[in-house]
Amino acid sequence: MSVLPRTTPEKFTEQLSAALTAAGATYGGIKPGTRVTHCFTGPDGVTWEFTYLGQHAGEPDWRMTGPRGHEHGVWVGTEDAAARIIALPAPEPEPVPGDPHPGGPRTHLGFDVPDFIRAGWDTLLGEGWRWGVVSAVGKLPANRPR
Structure with a gap:
């Protein structure tokens, strides 16, 4: 069984940052309390987290987690990360239920x-x-x- 990395190589962080910045995302830094999870805010204002899982054949492996519906993470490569941020729709806010009895006070x-x-x-x-x-x-x- 392999051991998960404790740091992200600088070149992989730069590659991910360049790919996501080109897609309109902004880098938010490393998530507090972690060493390998990087936060990005997409063009729609949704925050995504990319956790470095290691490398395979010289390419970095990332776990992409985000808002509702994407909480458990999806494996992505650097090139695929930007495409997924643009392609995935932002979650719809849940509608605020109306007052079922507007005539009576609370x-x-x-x-x-x-x-x-x-x-x-x-x-x-x-x-x-x-x-x-x-x-x-x-x-x-x-x-x-x-």
Whole structure:
């Protein structure tokens, strides 16, 4: 079993940097806490990591990891790295879910309102829940008997 390298030869770092810079990526330096992982930011603003795995037949081997869908890494050569950064689409941000009950507040007198109460905020159920909270907090109107 081979041993993974502890440093990246300067010539391989320069080759990777030149190939990725030509593709529009910017070099971000070595990832903190590592010696062989180099960070690049692609033209779309997505950060990619390239970990040096050694060399085969005089060419460097890199593990390319990146955003969602590419977390586990893909083996690439120096020439293939730039093509992959340009070819892979940037991940779509997850849509922010809308409020399922826009008519009811999220809190009432410092208490979180459950979703089923928010759904029926203007019904008898909502009014009963509000009176229960008011009674528990002790904020009944002054004209009501306690």
